[in-house]
Amino acid sequence: MSTAIVVGGGIGGMAAAVALRARDWSVRVYERAPEIAEVGSGIGLWPNALRALDALGVGSAVRGSAIEEQSAGIRDARGRWLSRTDAATMRERFGAPVVIHRAALLDILRAAVPDSVVHTGATVESVDHDGTVTHSAGTTTADLVVGADGIHSVVRRAVCGEVAPRYAGYTVWRAVVEIAEPLAEYGETWGRGARFGMVPLTDGRIYCFAVYNAPEHAPGTLAEVRARFADWHAPIPTLLAAADANTLLHNDIYDLPALPTYTAGRIALLGDAAHAMTPNLGQGACQALEDAVVLARLANAPDGLTRYDHERRPRTQMIAHRSAQIGTIGQLSARSLVALRDTALRLAPSSAPIRSLAPILDWTC
Numbered sequence: 001m002s003t004a005i006v007v008g009g010g011i012g013g014m015a016a017a018v019a020l021r022a023r024d025w026s027v028r029v030y031e032r033a034p035e036i037a038e039v040g041s042g043i044g045l046w047p048n049a050l051r052a053l054d055a056l057g058v059g060s061a062v063r064g065s066a067i068e069e070q071s072a073g074i075r076d077a078r079g080r081w082l083s084r085t086d087a088a089t090m091r092e093r094f095g096a097p098v099v100i101h102r103a104a105l106l107d108i109l110r111a112a113v114p115d116s117v118v119h120t121g122a123t124v125e126s127v128d129h130d131g132t133v134t135h136s137a138g139t140t141t142a143d144l145v146v147g148a149d150g151i152h153s154v155v156r157r158a159v160c161g162e163v164a165p166r167y168a169g170y171t172v173w174r175a176v177v178e179i180a181e182p183l184a185e186y187g188e189t190w191g192r193g194a195r196f197g198m199v200p201l202t203d204g205r206i207y208c209f210a211v212y213n214a215p216e217h218a219p220g221t222l223a224e225v226r227a228r229f230a231d232w233h234a235p236i237p238t239l240l241a242a243a244d245a246n247t248l249l250h251n252d253i254y255d256l257p258a259l260p261t262y263t264a265g266r267i268a269l270l271g272d273a274a275h276a277m278t279p280n281l282g283q284g285a286c287q288a289l290e291d292a293v294v295l296a297r298l299a300n301a302p303d304g305l306t307r308y309d310h311e312r313r314p315r316t317q318m319i320a321h322r323s324a325q326i327g328t329i330g331q332l333s334a335r336s337l338v339a340l341r342d343t344a345l346r347l348a349p350s351s352a353p354i355r356s357l358a359p360i361l362d363w364t365c
């Protein structure tokens with residue numbers, strides 16, 4: 001039986017463990033945290049990711065814990081629609097996108113492998129091309145090492161040396177909130193140098209995110225975020241009023257430059273370790289799930305890792321590039337450019353969002 005070590009027990013690493021085990025690999029996951037856990041926020045899963053989850057055998061469990069995205073689109077800060085996504089056509093052509101709590105998604109993946117697979121509190125220090133992994137509990141060798149250790153990956157150093165993540169120029173605050181009134185409409189709102197998003201969760205709560213241009217590492221407080229969006233359309237100020245400073249998440253947004261390869265020797269990178277992208281398309285985890293399925297399909301084949309690199313690198317780098325472009329447009333702040341952007345969005349045909357997403361959403365295993 002072939003052996004694999006997966007470095008990192010996030011969404012990408014756990015998906016890789018499930019996928020490889022289904023192809024009869026003996027798998028160990030090394031996760032540095034004391035437990036397999038995700039941050040407290042929602043995550044959008046597009047139809048391409050749901051197809052990957054189906055291939056992993058957990059698609060129904062995920063759909064059962066998720067809620068279908070019913071309405072989406074972009075409004076301006078006064079609440080006027082700039083663009084609406086045709087949810088019915090989307091569902092018909094690709095299947096419905098869903099939103100799930102991150103913890104629920106990771107729990108489902110974690111439950112799909114036996115406890116003995118997961119080694120928490122195990123920090124990987126270095127990896128060699130021959131499959132030797134040096135970690136906090138010693139050294140282990142495997143036929144395949146999967147670098148699923150996120151944007152600051154240690155495994156990536158063995159594949160392409162030091163690669164520094166790039167700051168995108170904007171920062172994001174995330175909250176899961178509860179308000180008295182159910183919302184009739186969800187989606188994003190684009191203003192000048194700032195955006196706000198609201199997405200339903202299964203339990204009636206709402207996952208919100210507030211994004212704005214800021215210098216890297218700029219501190220901030222919930223009071224400042226509330227002030228920044230105070231004159232935006234309802235229910236944005238109400239949602240921010242309901243946010244709890246103790247559970248709010250604040251992250252500067254980074255991506256990785258395009259790597260020259262995702263593989264070296266017995267090592268393959270996946271997820272954010274390979275292609276951390278800005279969240280503007282909501283595809284980072286979706287691509288990690290696709291990576292896991294494709295890697296497991298190819299890993300045992302002759303030249304399997306080279307084929308994995310050829311199949312995954314162009315697609316994920318195209319998506320990362322498009323995601324960054326959307327961020328640039330979404331974060332425009334000059335009044336004249338914002339007016340032009342908003343007009344272009346308003347005049348675009350209603351089929352435009354789905355047409356532009358098609359090459360991403362039509363992925364099959």
Ligand SMILES: Cc1cc2nc3c(=O)[nH]c(=O)nc-3n(C[C@H](O)[C@H](O)[C@H](O)COP(=O)(O)OP(=O)(O)OC[C@H]3O[C@@H](n4cnc5c(N)ncnc54)[C@H](O)[C@@H]3O)c2cc1C
Nearest residue numbers: 008010011012032044124149150271272279282284285286
């Ligand atoms: C604001 C925001 C919103 C987003 N929204 C979406 C969305 O709606 N849809 C979507 O698809 N994606 C979204 N993403 C992207 C998504 O969160 C990531 O792409 C995804 O979580 C990456 O998963 P991963 O497993 O590759 O990496 P990670 O989640 O970073 O997991 C890496 C794991 O490796 C462990 N680790 C790190 N180093 C070591 C080491 N040396 N030894 C052992 N373990 C180690 C870490 O502890 C961690 O558990 C969003 C991202 C952000 C920032």
